[in-house]
Amino acid sequence: MFKKILIANRGEIALRILRACRDMGIQTVAVHSTADADAMHVRLADESVCIGPAPSKDSYLNVQAILTAAAVTGADAIHPGVGFLSENADFAEMVEDHGMAFIGPSPEHIRVMGDKVAAKKTAIELGIPVVPGSDGAIASAEEAIEVAKTTGYPVLVKAASGGGGRGMKVANSEDELRDAVRLAGTEAKAAFGDDTLYMEKYLGQPRHIEIQLLGDGQGTCIHIGERDCSLQRRHQKLLEEAPSPVLTEEERERIGRISAEAMLKFGYKSAGTIEYLYENGEFFFIEMNTRIQVEHPISEAISGIDILEEQIRVAAGEKLKYKQEDVVLKGHAIECRINAENPYTFMPSPGQVTSYHTPGGVGVRIDSQLYQGYRIPSNYDSLIAKLIVYGRDREDCIMKTRRALQEYVIDGVQTSIPLHLDLVHNEDIMKGDYNIHWLEKFVDELNAQKK
Template sequence: MFTKILIVNRGEIACRVIQSCRALGIKTVAIYSEADRDALHTSLADEAYDVGPPRVFESYLNVDKIFAVAKEANVDAIHPGYGFLSENADFVNRCLKENIVFIGPSPETMTIMGDKVSARKHMKAAGVPVMPGTDDPVASAEAAVSFAEEIGYPVMLKAAAGGGGIGMEKAADAEALEKAFHSNQRRATSYFGSGSLYLEKALEAPRHIEVQVIGDQIGNVIHLGERDCSIQRRHQKVIEEAPALGLSEDLLQRLRQAAIQAAESLNYENAGTLEFLVEDDAFYFLEMNTRLQVEHPVTEEVTGVDIVKEQIRVAAGKKLSVDQAQVKRHGHAIETRVYAEDPKTFFPSPGTIEVFHVPEGEQIRLDTGVRAGTEVTPHYDPLLAKVIVSGKDREDAVRNMQKTLNESEIQGLKTNLPFLREVLEHPDFVSSNVTINFVKDHF
């Protein structure tokens, strides 16, 4: 087992990884930018190193500086968390060159799944259902319109190198698609360094269902069940829950089998997530995240499996601590993402946290990287905390989350707490009648 792990991330996910490392008796090394000098993750880690100015390219994405820290701290392995360098194949190759274990899948897997067009091709070859769409990037707006007329509107235009809901736009007709093509191409080039776009048929009111998988180096691959991530704003998840209800047992079995099939086709190692759009009795591959997901806690709460511990075990060459038959799910869990953002516009709202209170309780879990006095800057994602609540069933979990959010208080900046409270009280959410259109339709 490793003796010391460098966590190349910040905020709540850095704190989360430190927690599992401590449980395994592994020392931790944190990095921080000048803006994060007093951040919570720096005080929780055994060691912490300054990696540069606030801008991410000068600090959290400063690869040379990160490896200088790794060498100085004499670490065995690097955990990337999510975002930043977590799905960067070049970074993984650098880890291999530096003889440091990367806690995640292989660079080859990342490369295949990192480009959404190559991911579609791979999944089709593996027998996983994919949405009707282009098998290659579309060269022009005219080509996009021509293909859309073949498969019928509405269509979804997507950045091949995209992620996090960026570079996605739905078009209902040729005029909207032509306009979206040029704006999305610029946006994709700006965010991902590639303006490559592809096209898929758009479903009218699907649910966003994902399956958590984990594979070890011995060839074992298991799933930990599914999550419903349909509550989204700007194509980004804001509330997730496990298990996903309202799906037939036959559909669930097919989803889980498709996820295992996909992972096995990649000889997948470590934690990953297969994302699908589900409508009626059909499902379609959306993308694969070759990293830990923000919403992994809901799966941990219903299965009792510490996914971060499994990631570390697998990276150390050990067998998964559970097999498929041992994975049992109990109760229901819901996660709400608390952001420093205007609850009406969802625009980021930086500032200094004056009061930070989330009630404690046996069925309440708080994953956070902030506290009273933390300055939330515009340099990073405005996620403050994840509030995860469990219950004996969904009705119980919803009731517990309503109470928890109503008793939570954050002062000093705007947050989306009022929005989250409204969602939790909405009749359609309470009755589990949700699709990815929920926020657009009701808010």
């Protein structure tokens, strides 16, 4: 097992990794920018190294600084967390070239699944259901129009690189498709330096379902059920729940089995997630995330499996502690992503936390770097906390989530807590009757009422 792990990230995920390491008796090294000098994971780590000024490109994306910090402190592994360098195949290779373990999948697997065209092709080869569309990249609007004759309209033009909704355009006709190809290509080039596009059939009212996977590369790959991540705005998730309120047991078993068998065939080693669109009883592959997910705690809650611990153990060359028959899912869990932003306009709200009180009680977990007096920097993502609630069933979980949100006090900045309270009191949410477009319409209606 590793003796010392460098955590190449910040915020709540850095603290989550640190706690997993502590539970395993592993020493930790926190790296940080000048803006994060007072961050909680920096305070709690065994060692800390400043790797640059506030801008991410000069600190958390500064590969040489991170590798130097690992070498100087004698770390034998690096955990990349979420975002930043977590799905950078070149970084993973460099970590291994420097004689350290990268706590994640192989560079090859990161590279394949990071290219959406290659990922879709691989998914087909592995027997994963995919959305009808182009077989690979589309070279022109004319080629896209030919594909649309087979799939039918509407269609979705997507950037092969990147994510977060950038380089994605919907087209309902041939004329719109010509514009979509041009605009998506321009946007993708500006955002990712790559204007490669592909195209899929656009699904009208799908759910966003993702399967949590763990593989050890030694003959075992398991799934830990699904998460429903349909409540999102501009492709950014806000609230997730597990299990999904709309899947049947047969559908759950089927898509979990397909996903785990595919990753076993792929030789996957680490934690990972396959994301699907689900509509009318069918699943369609979107992408694979070759890292730990922000919403992993709700899978931990319903399974009792520490996903971070298993990810670290596998990276150290050990086998998974679990077989598929050991995975027993019980109860229901919800995660609310608490962001430092206006709850209805989503404008960022950095600043100093003047008072801070966390909720408690049975089944309530908080993953957060916040404390009273902490100054939330303006340089990074607005996620400041995750409220994870577990209940014996969905109704019990929703009631506990309401209470926990009402107890949660974060003063000095605006947060998304009021919107989360709106959601857990909404009749559609109570019935589980929502899709990936629901939240944006809901927020638009709320804003219209305020005018």
